[in-house]
Amino acid sequence: MSSSSNPSFGKLALAAAGGALAVRGLRRLPSARFAGMSGTSIAGPSAAGWITDFLNAAYYRRDPVQRTTADLRLAFGILTTRWHRTGARRLHAGDVSAFHRAFGRERFIDDHDSPRGTLNQVQLREGAARLFGDGFLDSWDDPERRAYGIAFPEVADREAYLPELRLDHAKLGGITPPTAPPADQTWHTYPAVKLGDEPAADRALALLGRPETWPDYGSALGRFTPVRSGSLDGQTFEIEVIGEPVGPLPMLLRAYVTVTEVLTAGDALDAYTAQLNESFGRYAPYDPLPLPDGARPVALIELTTHAGHFLGRARNRLLVFVADGNAWVRAAGNWDPLDWHLDRLYAGIGRYSQHAFWGMGEPEESVLHQLADAVEATQGVHR
Structure with a gap:
């Protein structure tokens, strides 16, 4: 989730500043720096709501007996593959329409295997195929084409991928080993x-x-x-x-x-x-x-x-x-x-x-x- 969807982070930063520092100075504080580390580098603040809802439907809202961590990894893989196939631009609010077309109908089904508001494994896979095409599932299930949490169409695409793309929005600070006694x-x-x-x-x-x-x-x-x-x-x-x-x-x-x-x-x-x-x-x-x-x-x-x-x-x-x-x-x-x-x-x-x-x-x-x-x-x- 983004810092904008977790106002407590912003409040902590402001409290640390005591209201006496300018915004530029505030961003140098450890608490403000930490506030900027909420969420994921592949999505902007405007996507926080629908991404949270998607992950909840795929895993966290489901009955623990019926869900698996493989379902959650697939859900993250769908998000990360979407980020990659849209030119490594951050996901935003507008991306929700494509996800709604791919997964929305299944969210309204209400039965034993998929209570309303959730997505079981079959529904996740079928929705992913609608979102990306049938080739996505073959790529995701192939350990030679699934890498970095992304389903690549071909091995050559995986080999050409630059993981540094995530650093564009990483806010990567310096390395910080322990220094206290x-x-x-x-x-x-x-x-x-x-x-x-x-x-x-x-x-x-x-x-x-x-x-x-x-x-x-x-x-x-x-x-x-x-x-x-x-x-x-x-x-x-x-x-x-x-x-x-x-x-x-x-x-x-x-x-x-x-x-x-x-x-x-x-x-x-x-x-x-x-x-x-x-x-x-x-x-x-x-x-x-x-x-x-x-x-x-x-x-x-x-x-x-x-x-x-x-x-x-x-x-x-x-x-x-x-x-x-x-x-x-x-x-x-x-x-x-x-x-x-x-x-x-x-x-x-x-x-x-x-x-x-x-x-x-x-x-x-x-x-x-x-x-x-x-x-x-x-x-x-x-x-």
Whole structure:
């Protein structure tokens, strides 16, 4: 959702300014910068209402028993493909007419599988075919033509795509690693998520090593979309995070992280994880160690925030390891004390969403569980 549809963000910024600063100065404040990070880079403020309604119909308003995260990823894919096929211009209020023609009739159907105001998977797919043509579904179902959350007509179209197009409206600030004394920072380890047997670790690395596939692991609470060409090392991701849904209006927030370290098995990874365990043992003694005793590290991906991130100055790591004959992945993060406007948001909705996103909630909420499902689907598949 846009900052204009969430007036509380604007109020926070004005309160921070005390009404004494000019608009130009106000935009320099952390709280005002954060207000500009609501919504998604592919849509303008005028599209917030109908996009929220579309996502609600496709997932959040549906019976949990009947919906799947694949439906939500498809809904986001429809939005992102629309953005791409209209010349990478931001979606706006006028785009609602095309969506109404494609999906409107099904929204009025009222039966067991699709109560009025919702769209089941069949209706989503049929509507997408009306919006884009029959070729969309073939492209979406083809992992070689589905990338960056977009269904490309041909592999050549995918190869020609420039993910930097999203940066036109990204408001990407500088990178912001933690700088406070370690003892003043928050350190937190999230539960490890099982990927499968030991060979599953290599399959997970094969997936994670292709940044264009990361939207395929989107959960009910968020997704990663790469915004740079190239490999995982040095890649920047736009994160679209759903704050804990309250009533019918999920809060969509946007943030950016860059991969500042990629390590695979070897001395450098061993040294990093040893230092990581030492830091967490000292500053988060009641959390489990990132690398359990007796486990073997396989890979680590370090993610560092950019200005405007809802955790402020922060760093997170995805650690893949093997233990007891199985492969696992877990997140371990640390961040500076939060500015007052971020602390208020984090206390209200951020803590729940962050914990669930990294594995402490239901599987459909966790991007790591969605990755594990994708890893399981690759078993026996040679690409």
